[in-house]
Each structure stands twice: as structure tokens, then as C-alpha cells.
Amino acid sequence: DTAVSQTPKYLVTQMGNDKSIKCEQNLGHDTMYWYKQDSKKFLKIMFSYNNKELIINETVPNRFSPKSPDKAHLNLHINSLELGDSAVYFCASSRQGPNYGYTFGSGTRLTVV
Amino acid sequence: GQNIDQPTEMTATEGAIVQINCTYQTSGFNGLFWYQQHAGEAPTFLSYNVLDGLEEKGRFSSFLSRSKGYSYLLLKELQMKDSASYLCAVSSQTGANNLFFGTGTRLTVIP
Numbered sequence: 001d002t003a004v005s006q007t008p009k010y011l012v013t014q015m016g017n018d019k020s021i022k023c024e025q026n027l028g029h030d031t032m033y034w035y036k037q038d039s040k041k042f043l044k045i046m047f048s049y050n051n052k053e054l055i056i057n058e059t060v061p062n063r064f065s066p067k068s069p070d071k072a073h074l075n076l077h078i079n080s081l082e083l084g085d086s087a088v089y090f091c092a093s094s095r096q097g098p099n100y101g102y103t104f105g106s107g108t109r110l111t112v113v
Numbered sequence: 114g115q116n117i118d119q120p121t122e123m124t125a126t127e128g129a130i131v132q133i134n135c136t137y138q139t140s141g142f143n144g145l146f147w148y149q150q151h152a153g154e155a156p157t158f159l160s161y162n163v164l165d166g167l168e169e170k171g172r173f174s175s176f177l178s179r180s181k182g183y184s185y186l187l188l189k190e191l192q193m194k195d196s197a198s199y200l201c202a203v204s205s206q207t208g209a210n211n212l213f214f215g216t217g218t219r220l221t222v223i224p
Contacts, residue, residue, distance in 0.1 A: 041198060041216065045213065099161055101161060
């Protein structure tokens with residue numbers, strides 16, 4: 001009965017590969033997000049999706065693309081991986097409205113070699 | 114844009130009280146959150162302030178002053194398990210329901 005689940009938890013891959021990270025939430029939340037946490041532990045928003053509509057994209061390379069097959073899923077696809085993409089990626093979800101906190105998944109540690 | 118500042122690291126003694134400050138500059142302020150993140154784990158929600166004043170929740174309290182762009186998280190009766198990073202995050206109306214995080218404060222509780 002995990003609220004926000006991400007897979008895989010760890011991902012090691014070579015430069016130039018294409019990979020995907022899956023995210024699912026069973027909370028009935030309206031909005032889902034992807035965050036990137038770098039080695040300095042800084043959490044930076046990448047995408048948010050509300051009812052299949054992309055709301056914001058913060059200076060993220062177009063090699064990254066979110067895919068939402070339905071309201072409960074927001075997958076992250078990354079093409080042509082680069083060394084600088086190594087980080088921990090967190091999926092999160094929330095209800096609509098500013099006063100609702102986010103529920104985060106456990107994170108995916110991506111290492112590009 | 115958003116600018117959020119917190120101290121990078123703090124150390125405090127078990128049983129003591131510690132205050133973690135956060136200053137922010139943002140357009141369309143829509144509330145301020147505090148999250149706790151243990152090493153290797155996901156951030157977890159601690160508190161939310163949208164009006165000025167103090168919100169108390171057990172050993173943790175959070176304060177907000179919108180005119181000063183300032184918040185603090187107060188932790189009382191510190192326990193070893195409180196060693197974690199504490200993230201200040203601002204909700205901005207410019208991006209619907211998006212949270213913008215500070216770099217976090219790593220708190221170490223010592224015996």
C-alpha cells in the first residue's frame with residue numbers, strides 16, 4: 001500500500017543510452033511531479049502534470065520527457081544520457097491547491113558511467 | 114524567480130532546542146513548507162505556513178513572517194533521530210502548485 005512508488009530504485013547505465021523511470025501514486029492526487037536532487041542535495045523541479053497537462057518545465061533539456069498514461073502515473077524518459085544526468089530523481093504527487101504538501105516517492109539513484 | 118536561503122549545516126546537542134532559519138524571495142507567494150529528509154530517503158512533510166505566526170505540532174514548530182520573507186523551524190527536545198536535512202520550500206503562484214526548495218540544512222544531533 002505504498003503511496004508513491006518509483007522503479008527502479010537504482011539505475012546504472014552508460015552514456016548515450018535511453019532509460020525510463022516509472023512512477024505510480026495510489027492517493028488519488030491530481031498533480032504529479034518530477035524532481036532532480038544533485039550531489040549537493042539541492043531539489044529542483046523538472047516537471048509537473050495536472051490531468052495530463054504539462055504545467056511547468058524548468059530549464060530541463062529536451063532529452064527529458066514526462067509521459068503520463070493516466071492520472072496515477074507519470075513516467076520519466078531520458079534520451080542520450082550524459083554524465084551530468086547522474087543524480088537522484090524523485091517523483092511526487094499532491095492534491096490541487098497550494099496548501100497541500102507533496103508526497104514523495106523513495107527516489108531513483110541514476111548513475112551514468 | 115525564487116531565491117531561498119538556509120544555513121548549510123548545524124549541530125546541536127540531544128535534548129536541546131535548535132532553530133533553523135530560512136529566508137526567501139519569490140513572486141506570487143502561496144505558502145511555505147518544511148520537509149525533513151533522512152540520508153538516502155524521500156523528503157517527508159513537516160509543516161505548512163501561509164499566514165504570519167507560529168504553527169506548533171508536537172516537538173516541531175514553524176514560524177512565518179511574510180513581510181520579512183522569513184521563516185524558521187524550531188525543534189525542541191532534540192533526539193538523535195532528528196539528525197537529517199531540513200528543507201525549506203516555497204509555493205509559488207507563478208507555477209501552479211509547484212514547490213521550490215532551498216538547498217537544505219543538514220542537522221547533526223550529538224549526545
